[in-house]
Amino acid sequence: MKKLQMLISNTITFEEGCNKYLDNCRQRNLREGTINHYKQSYTQFYKFFNPEMPVSEITESSYNNYVLYLRESLNNDISINSYLRDLITTLHFLMNEGYILPFKMKAIKVDKTRVETYTEDELRLLLQKPNIKNCKYVEYQSWVMTNLLFCTGVRQRSLMNIKIKDLDFDNNLIYVSVTKNRKPLLVPINKTMGNILSEFMRYRQYKTSDDYLFCNVFGQQLVKSTCYHMLYSYNKRRGVNTTGIHRYRHTFSKQWILNGGNVVTLSRLLGHSSLQITQNYINLLVSDVAKQVEEINLIDMFSDKKYIKMR
Numbered sequence: 001m002k003k004l005q006m007l008i009s010n011t012i013t014f015e016e017g018c019n020k021y022l023d024n025c026r027q028r029n030l031r032e033g034t035i036n037h038y039k040q041s042y043t044q045f046y047k048f049f050n051p052e053m054p055v056s057e058i059t060e061s062s063y064n065n066y067v068l069y070l071r072e073s074l075n076n077d078i079s080i081n082s083y084l085r086d087l088i089t090t091l092h093f094l095m096n097e098g099y100i101l102p103f104k105m106k107a108i109k110v111d112k113t114r115v116e117t118y119t120e121d122e123l124r125l126l127l128q129k130p131n132i133k134n135c136k137y138v139e140y141q142s143w144v145m146t147n148l149l150f151c152t153g154v155r156q157r158s159l160m161n162i163k164i165k166d167l168d169f170d171n172n173l174i175y176v177s178v179t180k181n182r183k184p185l186l187v188p189i190n191k192t193m194g195n196i197l198s199e200f201m202r203y204r205q206y207k208t209s210d211d212y213l214f215c216n217v218f219g220q221q222l223v224k225s226t227c228y229h230m231l232y233s234y235n236k237r238r239g240v241n242t243t244g245i246h247r248y249r250h251t252f253s254k255q256w257i258l259n260g261g262n263v264v265t266l267s268r269l270l271g272h273s274s275l276q277i278t279q280n281y282i283n284l285l286v287s288d289v290a291k292q293v294e295e296i297n298l299i300d301m302f303s304d305k306k307y308i309k310m311r
Contacts, residue, residue, distance in 0.1 A: 014058065015051035017099060018042045021090045041086035055094055060103035063091070067108065077110045084108065117251040118242065123150065125238045137203065138217065142234035144200045145214055145227075149245065151193045153252035153270055155180060156245045160222045165209035169198060176271075185271050257282060 012020070018038075025035050048069050049058070066087070070080045084107040095102045118126065126146050130139050149159065154176060161178035168175065172194045176185040189197070205219065212221040222230070228245060235243045249270070256266050267278035 011054045011056045012099060013052050014049050014055045015042075015046070017055040017094045018045070018090060020097070021093045024093060038086055038090070041083055042090075044083050045087060055099050056101075058091065058100055060105070063087070063103070063105050071108070077108060081107045081110050115250045115254070116242070116244070116247055117254045118150075118240075118247060122240045122242065123251070125240055126150075126235065128238075132203075138230060139234065139237075140203065141200070141214060142230055144196055145231065146234065146248070147193060147196055148189075149248035150252055151189060152187050153249045153256075154187065155249065156224065156227060158185075159245075160212070160214065160224070160227055162213040163209065164201075164204075164206055164211050164213055167197060167201075167213070169194060179271050181271065181273055183271065183273075187269065253282065 022035060022038060025038065048066050049062075067084065070083060074080050088105045088107065091100060091105065094100045127150065130143055132140060145159065148154070152174070157180070158176045158178055162174060162176065166175040166177065172189050172191065174187045174189060176187050179185055204213070211219070214222055214227075216222055216226055231245055232243050235241075253266060253270065257263070263278060263282065264275065267275050270278060272278045
């Protein structure tokens with residue numbers, strides 16, 4: 001038998017409820033990017049739910065109707081699930097606050113898509129060093145950034161927040177202070193990457209060690225859009241039509257595994273909170289690993305290849 005629950009008598013509108021959750025996000029010191037993500041989702045919610053409706057009127061039936069609405073209006077299951085997860089999180093908060101009677105909510109099932117990576121031919125084009133004598137600074141810096149992304153698998157936000165003082169050339173380490181889970185990382189780099197950064201520092205005209213490693217043409221910290229367009233244009237000039245900064249993270253992971261790298265070490269390098277996250281990440285690369293399984297045919301290596309024919 002279901003227990004009776006007290007519902008707050010002074011009900012609020014759906015929009016007020018969403019704003020209360022945003023305030024809660026700010027109290028928990030969530031990143032501004034996360035808060036803006038919720039704001040964008042709420043714009044989508046208001047197309048179906050009247051912002052002025054009492055939030056207490058939202059039931060399991062109205063949630064299920066919203067799921068059908070999204071499936072009819074959007075063709076991308078991943079986008080649908082993103083909106084549903086944001087709504088579920090918001091409604092759970094309002095349930096805990098007593099504004100809505102609890103009910104169950106589920107996101108839809110989504111087929112996992114294959115992780116896109118750069119091909120070996122594309123990597124050769126992208127990693128080829130430009131002629132320093134006649135190339136522009138932006139071209140040279142883009143080449144250094146490309147090498148660092150592929151060498152470490154760091155995220156774009158982490159890359160943009162690396163400062164001069166975060167480089168440790170004595171131990172070939174980079175201190176990454178800004179990460180997705182807010183846990184700082186000590187990222188090791190190989191000697192080749194160390195030499196690339198060491199040379200780059202001779203051309204990077206910085207004032208103090210607090211300056212950011214990579215900058216715009218005015219020496220200021222890169223913003224997300226500038227960083228993206230800088231590397232997008234770099235790829236195009238190299239004749240590589242496939243672009244994407246996060247694609248380097250996928251490529252780093254793939255090459256690490258295919259070249260015999262340890263999964264536990266990879267998890268630490270990527271800054272994942274658990275090994276399971278890394279394992280799920282690797283599972284998306286299974287099609288590439290399958291090719292290696294066929295090439296390294298263990299049965300043929302140890303059998304006499306005299307197969308028994310069934311009558």
